[in-house]
Amino acid sequence: MERTLVLIKPDGVQRGLVGEIIKRFENTGLKIIGMKMVYADEDKASKHYADDEEWLKSVGEKTLRSAEKKGIKIERTAIEQGRWIREMLMSYLTMSPLVALALEGNEAVSKVRMITGPTNPQEALPGTIRGDFSVDSYMLGDSLERPIQNLIHASESPKEAERELKIWFNDKELHFFKRVDEDLIYRRGSKK
Ligand code: CDP
Ligand code: MG
Numbered sequence: 001m002e003r004t005l006v007l008i009k010p011d012g013v014q015r016g017l018v019g020e021i022i023k024r025f026e027n028t029g030l031k032i033i034g035m036k037m038v039y040a041d042e043d044k045a046s047k048h049y050a051d052d053e054e055w056l057k058s059v060g061e062k063t064l065r066s067a068e069k070k071g072i073k074i075e076r077t078a079i080e081q082g083r084w085i086r087e088m089l090m091s092y093l094t095m096s097p098l099v100a101l102a103l104e105g106n107e108a109v110s111k112v113r114m115i116t117g118p119t120n121p122q123e124a125l126p127g128t129i130r131g132d133f134s135v136d137s138y139m140l141g142d143s144l145e146r147p148i149q150n151l152i153h154a155s156e157s158p159k160e161a162e163r164e165l166k167i168w169f170n171d172k173e174l175h176f177f178k179r180v181d182e183d184l185i186y187r188r189g190s191k192k
Contacts, residue, residue, distance in 0.1 A: 002108040003033070005164040006116075007048075007153035008099040010092065012133075013037075017151065018099055021129055024115055025103055029185050034102030034165075034174045045093040047167050048153075049086055056082030062119055066138040088147045100168040106186075109158050116154045124150075 008021050026032060038044075049055075060081030067074045074081065103112060117128025120138055124131035130150045141148040155161035165174075 004108045004155045004161040006101040010096040011149040012151040030103045030105040034169045
């Protein structure tokens with residue numbers, strides 16, 4: 001059983017998509033074990049998007065790759081681009097309240113990423129949250145000097161999930177109960 005963190009980012013809350021988004025995760029059989037509305041401050045935002053070189057590079061590379069495909073040359077290195085995005089992420093995450101969810105279930109991390117879709121909504125397929133509810137792109141974000149507004153944060157690995165869940169939830173805020181469909185979902189078959 002895995003746990004993962006989802007944030008419905010401020011744009012998702014402001015657009016009134018909270019119910020629609022939660023429904024998609026809940027319908028799969030994933031269990032909500034923690035949920036709250038939070039006005040994130042700079043400290044929380046900067047813990048969440050930690051100043052980690054590897055992460056900054058991977059974030060920056062996403063824009064550079066996408067620009068290259070379109071024949072656009074960006075003069076910054078991946079790390080420089082990543083640092084710039086991180087600065088902008090601080091004001092994105094703190095601009096209005098967000099909703100934090102802790103979800104639990106079989107392979108929860110990858111399942112949630114699949115339902116969410118890739119970072120760039122223009123590359124996200126219909127059926128995913130980012131594909132269905134956003135027209136944003138790296139280029140639009142860059143031209144408006146803000147990060148991509150893609151509605152959701154979802155942990156990328158079980159390790160990342162463990163670190164991030166601790167930022168948003170303390171032990172008392174995570175709940176233990178049984179969903180009524182769990183006996184069926186996690187049912188052991190009997191050999192004839
Ligand atoms: O959120 P996700 O895990 O898909 O992407 P990330 O690489 O961890 O980046 C975190 C967030 O930074 C994204 O969700 C975007 O809001 C923003 N970002 C951006 O605006 N431009 C990029 N090139 C990469 C990320
Ligand atoms: Mg990420």
